[in-house]
Amino acid sequence: MAINLNNYSLTDLQQLIADAETTLEKRQREKRAEVVAQMRKLAASVGIDFEIVAGEAKKRSTRSAAAAKYRNPANSGQTWNGRGPKPKWFKEALAAGKTAEQMAI
Structure with missing residues (x-):
């Protein structure tokens, strides 16, 4: 047709x-x-x-992004909400002697 x-x-x-x-x-x-x-x-x-x-059909619930919990001390534009794998900057800061509490927002 x-x-x-x-x-x-x-x-x-x-x-x-x-x-x-x-x-x-x-x-x-x-x-x-x-x-x-x-x-x-x-x-x-x-x-x-x-x-x-x-x-x-059930609609998938939409979640808002979780609030950031940690901030990169070297670059304040980089944050992490504590979920998922640790970002490279977070691991590097820990290796350099920083603590998670020091990077907490």
């Missing part, structure tokens, strides 16, 4: 996309409803009762 889209205006193409997305979503909902009905029928045939909880 090849459609020549070269003759469509931008507005027409945007409307075509919107219409296609609407139709796709409608068909997906219909297919889901059909599958759920088949599942219920199959489950009922063996004496199982179940509930399908429909909803949107």
